[in-house]
Amino acid sequence: MASYNEDESDDGDDAIGDVVKNGGGGGDALSHEESWTINLGRNDNNQWLTGPRDADEWFTGRQPNICPGADSKGIIRSLPLPRLDQVTRESAMEYFDNSWTLYETLFAGLKGEEYFYRPPPHGLRHPQIFYYGHTACLYINKMRISGVLNKPCNAYFESIFEVGVDEMLWDDMEKNEMFWPTVREVHEYRQQVYEVVKDAILNSPFLDDSNGPVTVTQDHPMWALFMGFEHERIHLETSSVLFREAPKHLVQTPANWPPLHPSAYNNSDASTPSSNPVNGTDYPHNKMISVNKNTVDLGKPADFPSYGWDNEYGERNMDVPNFSASEHMISNGEYYQFVKEGGYRTQDYWCDDGWNWRTHRNLKWPFFWQQSGPAGSHEYKLRTIFDVINMPWDWPADVTYYEAKAFCRWKTEKDGSPTSKPYRVLTEAEHHVIRHKDNNLEAVKKDPNSDKVMITSGMDYPTGSHGANLNLAFSSQSPVDHFAPSHTGHKDTTGNNWEWTEDHFNPLPGFEVHHVYDDFSSPCFDGKHSMIVGGSFMSTGDEASVFARFHFRPHFLQHSGFPDTIANKNSDSDSVYESNDSLHMYLGLHYPSSGAGEGVPPILPHDQSPIHGTHFPQRVANLLTSLNPKRTNNKALDMGCSVGGSSFELAKYFDHVDAFDFSENFVNAAKSMQNGDTMKFNVPIEAELFETVEAVLEQGVTPDVASKVNFFVGDACKTGEMSSTYDGIIMSNLLCRLPDPIACLNGLSGIVNKGGVVVMVTPFSWLTEFTPRGKWLGGFLDPVSGTPIRSKDELQSIMENNGFTKIHEEEMPLVIREHARKYQYIVSEATGWKKN
CATH class of the missing domain: 3.90.1580.10 (paralog of FGE (formylglycine-generating enzyme))
Structure with a gap:
């Protein structure tokens, strides 16, 4: 289907509407047949659906002007959400009438029978005839499940109207091409359901308020009744969206419907430009x-x-x-x-x-x-x-x-x-x-x-x-x-x-x-x-x-x-905000010796355990020192330091370490570790089960070593603005989580001393959630030649253009725990680059 705003003129007519209007006239030939049209022309006296509804004929419950929620002008609005610790038959009946009549007032906005059956423009929802019957059907089915009712009203209707549709993709075009009941038949079904639900409210022993108001909890059989109320209100809103998507000539403003906001009438052509x-x-x-x-x-x-x-x-x-x-x-x-x-x-x-x-x-x-x-x-x-x-x-x-x-x-x-x-x-x-x-x-x-x-x-x-x-x-x-x-x-x-x-x-x-x-x-x-x-x-x-x-x-x-x-000073770039779960996961990754005192190992012991994937932050830091960067000022930089595991390891071999992360929460955690504060985190075991352990520094990270690290909040895409220079820099699983990785890489040459080394560790996991596609280094086909563009090749080109020579390359695995029996196993590419 084409979009509404491209196919419709201001009065909403389109190709189908030009042929089938106001019910189709029963048997008019169509310029192009669509299977849903088999449902048209079967409603007796279709005039009852054209023009303003006759209130006596249309409403199966209370009419809007006398319904709870109506104002002095007969305009109906919603009652507030009811209290379930003070339920009476009267209060339940008022809320039911308000829900039921609001819904039928909306459906009085369908002009003629066509849009009861015509699929919405996107084809991703049922036609409105389904929703006209669906909310009534749910009352019956759910109250039968809860034991309030013991039989159906119409078993066939309660089958075809039971299950809605949740499309899986934007192009999952569910046509719903079936032979639906007539509007009159569904209208009669709604009359039956209204009387059944009304009887349950007024007479069911589950709602006996003779000794005072009833408390309805989630375990109470009448929870299903209030479920029906709220389900109908959900579809009041979703159907209103489908009405808004309909060709304008197929809808009409119902009587008793609330007016638009007054500002809608202030926008005259003379006063407000279009x-x-x-x-x-x-x-x-x-x-x-x-x-x-x-x-x-x-x-x-x-x-x-x-x-x-x-x-x-x-x-x-x-x-x-x-x-x-x-x-x-x-x-x-x-x-x-x-x-x-x-x-x-x-x-x-x-x-x-x-x-x-x-x-x-x-x-x-x-x-x-x-x-x-x-x-x-x-x-x-x-x-x-x-x-x-x-x-x-x-x-x-x-x-x-x-x-x-x-x-x-x-x-x-x-x-x-x-x-x-x-x-x-x-x-x-x-x-x-x-x-x-x-x-x-x-x-x-x-x-x-x-x-x-x-x-x-x-x-x-x-x-x-x-x-x-x-x-x-x-x-x-x-x-x-x-x-x-x-x-x-x-x-x-x-x-x-x-x-x-x-x-x-x-x-x-x-x-x-x-x-x-x-x-x-x-x-x-x-x-x-x-x-x-x-x-x-x-x-x-x-x-x-x-x-x-x-x-x-x-x-x-x-x-x-x-x-x-x-x-502002947000979380690590793997999440939009910081949850405790994220902080705890990174504490476990950076401090793998934690849990030993509590008997909680980082990986569940088993044959061929990937224990080699632990101590990843420390291995990254040790790779830098093993590449023997020239010592000019003996300072190192940990970009994207997270909670500090690599930073402390670098401090064993450098006189001073600057370490920053975009996450203030992570930096605060690193500072707490540095200060010797007690840091506890949860190690996931199974489902909602976890063990709480104390985070401990790795062997050799004494207070004197830890004191050599300066933690601060910073932006890896602005490294070119830094005033200090360094003999060694590490970037651990950072590059593919930056909004502008090239800006980061181009800034390195100005902060690395001659003979200094940059260690880059990355899995090249590009996602548009973090990096606009136009900023990816690779992972896509050249739009002209169709040849694959690979990130490692682009990285080499950028680094060489910035005055670096690759001196090392290896595959570096890491393991991130999800729970005791499930782990992420990631193989990052680790490369070393010496400043010429």
């Missing part, structure tokens, strides 16, 4: 705000009195180093500059998969932007869920993870700081540091009249200074600077748009699958799903909670944007 928006006028300046290092605890307490999905539970304590993040999310106005300057035409800004996706979709701007002028004019309007409006330049840009990362690389290049401060998106832990904590957006607060907690949300003040664009306060995004800032000065940290993170979707320590929905999260712990946090304007219920952790493939849209971030 092109060349002005920073500070059409969209706000977006300054970077520094954030001090902090510690966050991720995870929802098991006894917290609200519903949660399995991935929310568990606990992870994170040390978050200093960083800077933009004051608010990237606006359409900011993103416009990237589009206009050719960001979608420049492959270097994109990772390989992202570029393949962009070219496959032939995207030239964000999917929800619509060209409103001649080609090349860069004049755009914006598609909302049901409307096309003049471009609000101050709203957040709706983009995929791929687009967010491409923007960050473009901005890094534009700002001229590709080495020391590359832009990126936030991490999950960083987001928790900057999100609102000092107002009603906090998830819990003490009830002044009891010891219990109250669950609050942004709906308490949907348009106030301390509010957030959540829970359908509006049916669109709002300006990125509309709400008051958080305690760190950042705006829109909650609501408006989901925020992409650098994290792959992952379980928290202590994660357990919930038996009622055993495949909700675990299939997506695959390293291919990117996490989103913070919620959007369409997020309701649990999605609007501070504990929400959701995920999508990096090419998917989900009312999602991003703030850009700079890592």
Whole structure:
């Protein structure tokens, strides 16, 4: 399928729409047949789906104007997330009605029958008829599993509507070409399900509140009921995205639907240009705000009195180093500059998969932007869920993870700081540091009249200074600077748009699958799903909670944007932030004698144990001394020193050692070892089991030796700016983790004394996550000749051009422990280079 913005005019008509409109008229010939069209023309009296819905005929539960959550004008919005330690039949029924009717109000936005059956433009989700039946089906199936219900409503429907689709690749085109039930049949099924669920709420003994409110825990049978509520709210949001992707003539704004944010109506053609928006006028300046290092605890307490999905539970304590993040999310106005300057035409800004996706979709701007002028004019309007409006330049840009990362690389290049401060998106832990904590957006607060907690949300003040664009306060995004800032000065940290993170979707320590929905999260712990946090304007219920952790493939849209971030004195370049796991792993690598006192060997003893792969940092240091560098000032440099194992080994043979790393956390650990502080770390044994051992210096590293090392935070891409010179330098598994390795290599000649030696140890593991593809030394085919470009050959050429001669080459293995029975075995190339 071609992208929406390339095939659609402003009124949304396209080749299929020109032939099949408003239900197709039953049997009209198509200019080109598609198998999904067999479903059209079978709905009796199709007029009931065309134009505004008749409320008496369409809604299978409460009508919106009399439903819990409706305001005085009949506009329906979400109720807050309910407390599960005070459940009554009445409160459960109110939340059920609100969830059910919100969903059916959205589906009243389908105009005619066609988009119930027509696959979405990307073909990666089921048609809407599936989702119309899917949420009702889940109530029945899950409440049967939990023992609340003992029979199906419609066994066939509860089979075909049971399992959704999670596409595996951006080009995994699931056509869903099947003969679906008619809309009327699914509508009747929803009526049946509504009555069954209503009866369970009002009459099931599992919800007997005759003696007071009921507490519903994860082990309670009615947990499945609240699972149904929150599942329906997830699909309220995901379906709204699919509606937004639909040709405009196939959707309509439903009655009782919340209005767009008022700013949508301020952008008249006369007052706001459709092109060349002005920073500070059409969209706000977006300054970077520094954030001090902090510690966050991720995870929802098991006894917290609200519903949660399995991935929310568990606990992870994170040390978050200093960083800077933009004051608010990237606006359409900011993103416009990237589009206009050719960001979608420049492959270097994109990772390989992202570029393949962009070219496959032939995207030239964000999917929800619509060209409103001649080609090349860069004049755009914006598609909302049901409307096309003049471009609000101050709203957040709706983009995929791929687009967010491409923007960050473009901005890094534009700002001229590709080495020391590359832009990126936030991490999950960083987001928790900057999100609102000092107002009603906090998830819990003490009830002044009891010891219990109250669950609050942004709906308490949907348009106030301390509010957030959540829970359908509006049916669109709002300006990125509309709400008051958080305690760190950042705006829109909650609501408006989901925020992409650098994290792959992952379980928290202590994660357990919930038996009622055993495949909700675990299939997506695959390293291919990117996490989103913070919620959007369409997020309701649990999605609007501070504990929400959701995920999508990096090419998917989900009312999602991003703030850009700079890592200040960040972690080692193998991770975006420093976790205790990372620090503990490197302490184990650099200090392999640790654990002897506790009886924990670095490698599980066994025949043919790769014990030769231990003491890697010490072997690198000893290689330098064995190459007999000329002693001019008897100083050595450890570039990318990590936690200091090589540095201390060098200090046995040099009068002075400078050692730096990009990670402040690692440098602090090295200094603690130097000072004789007690450093303990965890050695992984199996799954969540570990042994805690004390880190000890290697033999011969006395206090006098250790005192010769000067540890500091530094940037290997700026070695040319260093004032000192050295007789020996080591670079241990550093080169292929730098954003600009050539800048690092070119800086060596100015800091190595004549006759001095550089030892370079690297596995050449190039990844776009760390090094833009255009900066790789090798590992790819020459685009003209097709011959392989190998990193070792390019390294030799660069070093020789900088006045070095290769004097040594060997293969140097190392072993990194993952747990007692699993290890990474890496064979790095170790080379020695003498300064001519």
